Amino acid sequence: MAEVVLRNVTKRYDNVEAVRSINLHIPDNEFVVLVGPSGCGKSTTLRMIAGLEELTSGDILIGGEVINDLPPKDRDIAMVFQNYALYPHMTVFENMSFGLKLRRFPKEEIKKRVDQAARILDIAELLERKPRALSGGQRQRVAMGRAIVRNPKVFLFDEPLSNLDAKLRVQMRTEIKRVHQMVKTTTVYVTHDQVEAMTLADRVVVMNGGLIEQIASPQELYHRPKTRFVAGFIGSPAMNFMRCRVEENGVGLRVRISDAVSLPVPSSHLPRYKGLTGKELIFGLRPEHITEPRRGAGEGISEFSPTLDVVEPMGMETIVFFKVDGQEICGRVDPGSAAGPGESMRLSANMDHMHLIDPATGAVL
Amino acid sequence: MSTAALPLRTTGAFGLRGSLSRNRRWALITSYVFLVVFAIFFLIPPYYMVVTALKSDAEVAHMATNPWIIANGITFDQFRILLTQTDFLTFFKNTAIVTVCVVVVTMVVSVLGAFSLGRMKFWGSSILATGIFLTYLVPDTLLFIPLFQIVKALGLLNSYWGLIVVYPTLTVPFCTWIMIGYFQSIPKELDEAALIDGASHMQMLTKIFIPVALPGIIAATIFAFTVSWAAFVYPMAFLYSADQQVLTVGTVTTLIRGDVYAWGMLMAGALVAAAPPLVIYAFLMDYYIAGLTAGATKG
Numbered sequence: 065m066a067e068v069v070l071r072n073v074t075k076r077y078d079n080v081e082a083v084r085s086i087n088l089h090i091p092d093n094e095f096v097v098l099v100g101p102s103g104c105g106k107s108t109t110l111r112m113i114a115g116l117e118e119l120t121s122g123d124i125l126i127g128g129e130v131i132n133d134l135p136p137k138d139r140d141i142a143m144v145f146q147n148y149a150l151y152p153h154m155t156v157f158e159n160m161s162f163g164l165k166l167r168r169f170p171k172e173e174i175k176k177r178v179d180q181a182a183r184i185l186d187i188a189e190l191l192e193r194k195p196r197a198l199s200g201g202q203r204q205r206v207a208m209g210r211a212i213v214r215n216p217k218v219f220l221f222d223e224p225l226s227n228l229d230a231k232l233r234v235q236m237r238t239e240i241k242r243v244h245q246m247v248k249t250t251t252v253y254v255t256h257d258q259v260e261a262m263t264l265a266d267r268v269v270v271m272n273g274g275l276i277e278q279i280a281s282p283q284e285l286y287h288r289p290k291t292r293f294v295a296g297f298i299g300s301p302a303m304n305f306m307r308c309r310v311e312e313n314g315v316g317l318r319v320r321i322s323d324a325v326s327l328p329v330p331s332s333h334l335p336r337y338k339g340l341t342g343k344e345l346i347f348g349l350r351p352e353h354i355t356e357p358r359r360g361a362g363e364g365i366s367e368f369s370p371t372l373d374v375v376e377p378m379g380m381e382t383i384v385f386f387k388v389d390g391q392e393i394c395g396r397v398d399p400g401s402a403a404g405p406g407e408s409m410r411l412s413a414n415m416d417h418m419h420l421i422d423p424a425t426g427a428v429l
Numbered sequence: 430m431s432t433a434a435l436p437l438r439t440t441g442a443f444g445l446r447g448s449l450s451r452n453r454r455w456a457l458i459t460s461y462v463f464l465v466v467f468a469i470f471f472l473i474p475p476y477y478m479v480v481t482a483l484k485s486d487a488e489v490a491h492m493a494t495n496p497w498i499i500a501n502g503i504t505f506d507q508f509r510i511l512l513t514q515t516d517f518l519t520f521f522k523n524t525a526i527v528t529v530c531v532v533v534v535t536m537v538v539s540v541l542g543a544f545s546l547g548r549m550k551f552w553g554s555s556i557l558a559t560g561i562f563l564t565y566l567v568p569d570t571l572l573f574i575p576l577f578q579i580v581k582a583l584g585l586l587n588s589y590w591g592l593i594v595v596y597p598t599l600t601v602p603f604c605t606w607i608m609i610g611y612f613q614s615i616p617k618e619l620d621e622a623a624l625i626d627g628a629s630h631m632q633m634l635t636k637i638f639i640p641v642a643l644p645g646i647i648a649a650t651i652f653a654f655t656v657s658w659a660a661f662v663y664p665m666a667f668l669y670s671a672d673q674q675v676l677t678v679g680t681v682t683t684l685i686r687g688d689v690y691a692w693g694m695l696m697a698g699a700l701v702a703a704a705p706p707l708v709i710y711a712f713l714m715d716y717y718i719a720g721l722t723a724g725a726t727k728g
Contacts (some may be wrong), residue, residue: 116621137627149618153640162636163626210626 066127066217066250073122082108084274095251099261100271110254142211143220148203150195157191160209181212201232221253292426308347310340322389330364348419354395357412364416482697507693516671520679523589530593531657535600543608565602573666604649611645676702
């Protein structure tokens with residue numbers, strides 16, 4: 065068992081609290097991604113798990129054992145760094161076997177493990193090369209190989225794909241997922257890229273300002289964010305936010321965005337939003353829920369015709385921008401049906417996916 | 430409109446390229462002129478040394494001959510007499526022993542010091558690092574008086590072992606400074622990776638940092654070698670018998686008697702003495718420049 069538990073973990077640098085009493089339980093073999101903007105404390109958390117930063121308070125447990133005071137080498141972890149951190153004077157084989165040599169593994173065992181990892185990562189033909197003779201992607205594979213050969217309890221990844229170009233990043237993302245499926249090991253992965261987080265994670269931990277905003281599976285995080293921060297951070301383009309007021313409309317409710325625009329709340333949402341009548345709130349709706357009208361529209365669909373400001377063709381879809389009461393809104397439409405900038409376009413808002421957010425607390429209601 | 434604009438832009442671009450090319454040519458010509466002038470300026474003394482060392486005493490003393498050429502044939506007498514009839518070989522041996530010991534002591538102290546100051550951040554480490562460099566700024570002409578007392582107290586006066594104790598005060602600060610700069614230029618993830626791989630700090634130093642920082646270490650080694658090989662003030666102050674003397678002072682005191690200068694042998698001695706540093710520089714110049722540059726810009 066190699067579950068990782070963070071219990072009230074805090075890290076303070078002078079007067080700055082980088083991580084504020086966070087609690088996290090990562091079961092054995094789970095792939096958890098810590099995601100958030102720069103300075104949110106995700107890398108600090110990872111480095112505390114690695115033993116590269118001391119905790120100000122709290123406990124970190126690996127496999128049920130408190131490891132707060134253990135040096136990194138005794139934590140049975142392996143880490144992959146953003147800039148690979150390969151030893152430049154050593155060959156790929158030497159890089160991968162360095163940790164095993166220090167732990168006095170027999171030569172045959174070292175060779176067996178390196179060969180096995182090299183096969184998994186498809187770098188068997190690179191073993192005699194020095195890091196400078198490798199491409200970025202190959203270097204990242206070697207860095208992963210160095211982690212794999214150790215067969216550690218926990219893999220730690222610190223933004224490992226940030227130095228790669230966009231195409232290679234996608235390839236390596238798949239590679240990391242494939243390797244995790246083959247080498248079942250508890251993994252903590254740090255990134256600021258929400259696409260990486262969503263595609264790789266069993267569960268995503270969204271951090272902001274040293275706090276955990278939400279821990280959830282990618283799907284749950286996307287569809288049921290708990291805070292405005294999570295709602296805005298996850299998803300690209302980001303969720304639309306508009307100031308609104310909830311009004312009664314006979315037996316139903318309407319979300320009034322401006323004097324001219326109000327949208328009906330679907331009946332399935334009424335129990336949840338009934339007590340919010342008259343309150344000034346923030347209305348949230350993802351761009352893919354603002355699209356061209358489709359056949360078989362249900363109760364939650366509400367149509368309107370804004371004038372488009374900007375049209376961004378993306379190939380498989382077109383992103384359209386327009387303003388409602390001075391607030392910029394983004395929608396995703398079929399490339400064939402998109403109007404041009406300055407033109408009016410019939411769009412529909414799928415209110416089944418609406419969110420209402422308390423502007424004071426940022427909580428999704 | 431667009432067809433009219435295109436040729437104009439093209440001409441402009443060609444004009445710019447032509448101007449850049451001309452500028453570059455002039456910059457190169459100017460550089461080469463200065464390089465040639467400086468090369469001649471710096472090569473004149475060695476040339477004069479070689480010419481004088483290969484002349485007989487009679488030709489050197491003959492005021493009417495041209496001092497820049499060898500008129501009466503080449504002779505190796507100056508070298509033969511220098512090596513067989515003077516203490517030159519003793520001086521050379523003493524210098525070699527002192528230099529090797531000083532280089533070893535300097536590199537051990539500097540590498541360990543620089544690693545701890547540059548990588549193992551602790552309270553006051555940056556002030557200590559600056560302080561070490563500041564000690565380098567105190568000239569040896571000031572230091573030799575108090576150092577004389579110390580060397581005397583250690584019972585090492587008139588012994589080249591005294592120089593081995595004293596020279597590191599000149600070499601360690603600068604070498605440590607170079608090495609701090611070099612070690613700091615190595616990404617911190619490298620030692621973190623080594624820590625996670627299970628390396629102790631000493632293993633990290635020997636297996637990662639020293640191999641990676643080799644250019645810096647070679648630069649520091651060359652510096653320590655040069656300082657130790659060429660030092661004059663300290664041996665002048667601390668040594669007075671020929672069997673303990675080193676090249677710089679020994680050559681001068683042996684070959685200049687009052688106002689009588691054995692010019693031929695002096696030049697031969699200077700040439701032989703200059704050979705080891707010359708050989709080392711020739712082989713390791715690239716490392717030396719790379720090491721000094723890294724130390725200078727990233728320290």
